[in-house]
Every structure is written in C-alpha cells, then in structure tokens.
Amino acid sequence: MFNKKTDAKELTKKLFFKRKNAWDSIDEKKIKELNKYSEEYMKFLNDSKTEREVIKNAIDYLIPYGFKDINKTKENDKVFYNHFGKALGIFRKGKKDITDGLNIIVAHVDSPRLDLKQHPLYEDEELVMMKTHYYGGIKKYQWLSRPLAMHGVVVFPNDKVKNIVIGEDENEPVFTISDLLPHLAKKAQMGKKASEFIPGEKLNIICGSMPFSDDTEVKERFKLNIMEMLNDKYGIKEEDFISADIEIVPAGKAREIGFDRSLVGGYGQDDRVCTFGAMKSIVDAKEIDKSALVLLMDKEEIGSDGATGSNSVFLEMVVGEILEKQGITNVNALTKILASADCLSSDVNAATHPDWKEVHEKKNAAYLNAGMVLSKFTGSRGKAGSNEANAEFVAKLRRIFDDNNIVWHISELGKVDEGGGGTIAKFMAYYGMNVIDAGVPVLDMHAPFEVTSKADIWMMYNGFVAFLCD
Numbered sequence: 001m002f003n004k005k006t007d008a009k010e011l012t013k014k015l016f017f018k019r020k021n022a023w024d025s026i027d028e029k030k031i032k033e034l035n036k037y038s039e040e041y042m043k044f045l046n047d048s049k050t051e052r053e054v055i056k057n058a059i060d061y062l063i064p065y066g067f068k069d070i071n072k073t074k075e076n077d078k079v080f081y082n083h084f085g086k087a088l089g090i091f092r093k094g095k096k097d098i099t100d101g102l103n104i105i106v107a108h109v110d111s112p113r114l115d116l117k118q119h120p121l122y123e124d125e126e127l128v129m130m131k132t133h134y135y136g137g138i139k140k141y142q143w144l145s146r147p148l149a150m151h152g153v154v155v156f157p158n159d160k161v162k163n164i165v166i167g168e169d170e171n172e173p174v175f176t177i178s179d180l181l182p183h184l185a186k187k188a189q190m191g192k193k194a195s196e197f198i199p200g201e202k203l204n205i206i207c208g209s210m211p212f213s214d215d216t217e218v219k220e221r222f223k224l225n226i227m228e229m230l231n232d233k234y235g236i237k238e239e240d241f242i243s244a245d246i247e248i249v250p251a252g253k254a255r256e257i258g259f260d261r262s263l264v265g266g267y268g269q270d271d272r273v274c275t276f277g278a279m280k281s282i283v284d285a286k287e288i289d290k291s292a293l294v295l296l297m298d299k300e301e302i303g304s305d306g307a308t309g310s311n312s313v314f315l316e317m318v319v320g321e322i323l324e325k326q327g328i329t330n331v332n333a334l335t336k337i338l339a340s341a342d343c344l345s346s347d348v349n350a351a352t353h354p355d356w357k358e359v360h361e362k363k364n365a366a367y368l369n370a371g372m373v374l375s376k377f378t379g380s381r382g383k384a385g386s387n388e389a390n391a392e393f394v395a396k397l398r399r400i401f402d403d404n405n406i407v408w409h410i411s412e413l414g415k416v417d418e419g420g421g422g423t424i425a426k427f428m429a430y431y432g433m434n435v436i437d438a439g440v441p442v443l444d445m446h447a448p449f450e451v452t453s454k455a456d457i458w459m460m461y462n463g464f465v466a467f468l469c470d
Contacts, residue, residue: 022371022407022455023262034458037280038256038264041457044276045254045266046168050151050247051086051298051308054109054272058088058279058296065283067092070318076325081318086308089318090294092282098326099333101290102319103468104343104433105281106310106424107274108300111267112136112446114143114203114248116152120241121207123223128208130175132248133200136301137421140198142447147174148205152246154236162234167251174251175205205248250448262454263368269450271300273457274346274439281464292468293318300347300424310427339432342393344467345425346460349373349411351441351451364412366441368452371407371459375437378413380420387429389436397436397467404466407459411441438463 026034048054062080067090070079081089086109094101114132122129134140149167156162167174179198180189189197212218212225230236254266278294285292295318299309306312320334349366353359366373376394379386394410401408413420429435440460443451 019367019370019409020407021369022453022459023369025405025407026455026458030458034454037458037461038454040280041273041276042254042256042264042266045264045268045272048272049149049249049268050113050245051109052153052245053151054275055082055085055088055296058090058275061279062090062283067283070321070325074325076322079322079325081321083314083317084308086298087314088296089314090279090282090296091318091322092285092288092292094288094291096289096291098291098322098337099328102293102337102341103288103290103470104293104295104341104428105278105346105464105467106295106297106343106428107278107346108271108298108304108310108424109275109296110136110298110301111270111272112138112301114148114205116150116241116244116246116248118242118244119238120246121223121226121238123220126209126211126222127206128222128226129204130207131201132203132205134203135247137446139194139447140200140203141179141194143203144177144179144198146176146448147251148176148248149174149251150246151249152244154234154240154244154246156235156240156243162236164234164246175207175248177203177205257451264452264454264457265449267448267450269452270348270442270445271346271439273348273442273452274460277457277461277464278346281461281468285465285468288468290468290470297424303422304424304427310424315428315431335431341431341433342396342467343425343428343433343435344438344464345387345423345428345435346439346464347375347423347425347437348439348442348445348452349375349437350413350445351443353443359414359418361412361415364410365414366411367409368441368443369455370409370441371456372401372409372463373439373441373456374408374410375412375423375439376410378421378423378425378437380422381417385422385426386420387425387435389434393434393436396434397438400466400470401463404462406463406466407455408463 048057067078067080070081077093079091113135115135117131120130151165154162208226211221250267257263257265282292282294297310299306304310351368352365377383377386377388423437425435425437440456
C-alpha cells in the first residue's frame with residue numbers, strides 16, 4: 001500500500017541528503033570578509049614557495065599577536081616552537097587546563113617541486129644546465145617549457161647563511177626546462193607512457209649560454225661565467241652547493257581565476273591553503289575553552305619521515321615543553337593528553353574534474369564550492385596506509401560545523417581501485433587521539449598551478465575556528 005497521507009516532497013527534504021553550494025550561504029557582508037581573507041591568503045602563497053619561507057612568514061605573522069618563542073620566554077599562554085626552520089608548533093592556552101583536553105590542527109608546509117642536486121652545475125653543447133631531483137608526486141611533463149624560479153639557502157662552513165630568490169621579480173631572469181619539439185618527438189616521446197617520455201634525469205634547467213671570455217682554450221668557459229656571477233653576488237663556490245637547500249618552483253604569483261574571480265590559482269596550495277587557515281584560526285579564535293595546538297609539518301609529500309616530518313617525536317617535543325613550563329611533571333601526563341586530544345589533519349582532497357568524472361564515485365566525491373571537505377579515511381584501495389576516523393568523532397564534528405553554519409561535505413579520494421594517497425592523519429592517530437582529514441577540494445593537485453574555490457577556503461577557515469572554540 002502507498003502511504004498517501006505523507007507529502008513525498010516534504011519527506012524527501014527531511015530524510016534525503018543534498019549537497020550544498022557554499023556560495024548560497026555567504027551574504028554580501030561575508031563576501032567582503034571572504035575577499036579580504038582571499039587577498040591575505042594569496043599574498044601568503046606568493047611569499048611562501050618553500051617550507052622555510054612558510055615557517056618564517058608564519059612566525060612573522062604570529063609575533064604581532066603576542067606569540068613568543070617558547071625557548072626565549074617563561075610564558076606559556078601564546079608560544080611557538082621552531083624546529084630547524086622547517087616545522088612549527090603554535091600553542092595557545094585555553095580557559096581549561098591542558099589536561100582537560102587539547103584541540104589540534106596539523107597541516108604540511110612542503111609541496112611537490114624540483115630540488116637542485118648537490119653537484120648540479122654542468123656545461124653541455126655550450127649551454128649551462130643544472131641537474132634536479134624531483135620531490136613528491138609530480139607529473140614530470142607539467143614542469144617543462146614554463147618559467148621557473150629558484151628559492152633556497154646556502155649554508156657555508158662558517159655557519160653563514162645566504163638566502164636566494166631568483167625569478168619572482170619581473171625584472172629578474174627565470175629558468176626553464178626545455179621540451180622536445182613535436183616535429184622530432186614521434187619516436188623519442190609520443191609512443192611512450194606519460195610517466196616515461198620525460199625521464200627524471202632530463203629535468204635539467206637551463207641557466208646560461210654566454211661564455212666567460214672569447215678564449216676558446218678556457219675549459220668550461222660557459223659554466224665558468226655562471227659560477228663567476230654566483231660568486232660575485234652570493235659568494236658561492238661550486239663546492240657550496242653541497243650544503244645548500246635550493247628548490248626550483250614555478251615563477252609568478254597566484255591569480256584569481258574566472259570572469260567572476262571566484263577561484264584561486266597558484267603553486268603550492270597543497271597544503272598551504274590549510275597551513276594559512278590553521279595559522280590564522282588559532283590567532284582569530286576569540287574564546288577557547290580547551291588549549292589549542294597548530295602543527296605545521298614538513299616532508300608529508302615524501303611520507304612524513306625525517307626530523308621535521310610528522311613521523312618523528314616533534315609533537316612530543318612541543319607538548320612536553322609546554323607541560324614543563326606549566327609545571328606538569330607527571331610522567332603519564334603527556335601520553336594521556338595526546339590520547340584524549342581531538343585532531344584535524346588538515347589536507348586537501350581531489351575535486352571532481354568535469355572532464356574526468358570517471359575516476360570519481362560521484363556520491364562520495366569532493367566538489368568545488370561544496371565547502372570544507374572531510375575525509376573519513378584515505379589510503380589506497382582497501383584503505384591501506386590510512387587512519388579511519390570513528391563514527392563518534394565524525395558525529396561531533398557534524399554538530400560543531402552545523403551549529404556554526406559551516407558548509408561542508410565528506411568524500412573519499414577517487415574510486416576504490418583508482419589509487420589513493422596518505423596524509424599526516426595516521427601519524428597523529430598513533431598517539432591514540434581522534435583524527436580526521438579536513439581541508440578543501442583542489443583541482444590540478446600537485447601541478448605547478450593548482451585551483452581552489454574562495455568559498456571553500458573561507459568555509460574551511462571558519463570551520464577551523466569553530467573547532468578550536470568548541
């Protein structure tokens with residue numbers, strides 16, 4: 001029997017889930033705030049193209065708001081912990097004691113790129129080139145035939161540090177990796193897989209073509225000319241590349257995309273979109289009951305290993321230092337605090353591409369303009385290599401976001417057998433805490449020019465604030 005007494009439309013509205021568009025929940029007053037946030041974020045992107053630059057700029061942002069270096073103060077209410085200039089812990093004391101709960105947001109500051117090798121400079125066919133080793137998961141062909149900039153540091157044996165940024169000012173030269181022209185590529189490239197037609201060892205940047213002198217008897221006179229320039233401006237000898245961290249990144253600024261300027265395009269949005277939102281949220285949250293900790297971590301794109309990655313004791317170092325300053329010496333306190341913490345592992349997810357919808361399962365995919373995105377699990381295929389949030393924590397976050405009018409949705413990273421990926425979440429879950437991935441959808445993830453929605457990044461930031469204030 002059909003139930004004719006119940007209005008089907010009303011019941012559908014009540015019982016069915018319908019994905020929201022974030023723009024529908026942003027009024028004219030909020031649009032102004034959103035645009036201001038986007039401007040600040042894009043400036044941060046432009047100024048923060050390496051993990052070192054992210055950490056430096058984060059510290060510069062925090063200090064005017066009263067945050068102090070934990071190793072240079074006796075205070076413990078607003079402090080930061082800088083680790084090798086590549087990882088940062090930001091702590092803000094809540095009304096309650098830290099033993100009564102801790103809210104954590106963790107994001108990563110590294111992005112896929114090209115690193116100069118330790119012996120990079122060479123001369124070939126009267127061109128001066130530099131050898132690179134790619135970092136993270138990239139499509140190598142995306143880095144060809146485009147302007148590239150050089151960012152990094154050279155550390156000399158006397159501990160002097162020289163910062164290098166070349167290619168961002170319009171009056172500066174840029175670098176490039178030249179591709180093979182279509183006329184000659186039929187056998188060399190076109191019959192090969194996309195992952196094979198540009199070998200990693202051919203990702204070499206062009207950096208000069210002028211000889212040091214017209215004396216053709218001078219050995220490697222083209223390379224000598226470049227070395228003389230580097231020595232004159234930076235004091236660099238060829239040996240100094242051994243103790244350098246120099247990265248090759250896309251040159252140019254982040255830009256607004258579309259006639260309506262509703263999207264942000266730029267390099268490194270995975271995961272600096274979350275880094276900026278997390279950093280700003282711990283500053284802007286007005287009243288927090290529980291203590292809050294933001295972790296900005298390195299090495300996520302290569303597995304989070306290393307001294308500045310999440311698969312280290314950095315979290316224990318930061319919280320341990322905070323407990324010591326608060327006079328908490330119970331040996332079990334650190335373990336208990338971390339096990340009872342709630343954590344947003346803030347990372348991006350793959351936005352559904354209109355031309356490649358077949359790699360997504362549309363009911364469980366992430367979408368641009370659908371707001372903040374949660375990922376209950378990541379990993380690959382059978383959820384391998386991931387943390388999976390429990391239902392209780394997801395329900396808690398539903399309440400927090402819905403109570404604060406945060407537009408959000410939940411997704412997985414592509415179809416079950418299409419691939420997948422890992423995040424920081426599993427390293428935080430090691431301590432026994434509640435963890436879920438939370439960020440924004442991104443088009444062109446890991447490309448030199450990634451795309452996000454202004455509405456999504458605005459909702460994510462407000463979602464972070466709501467989480468820290470709960």
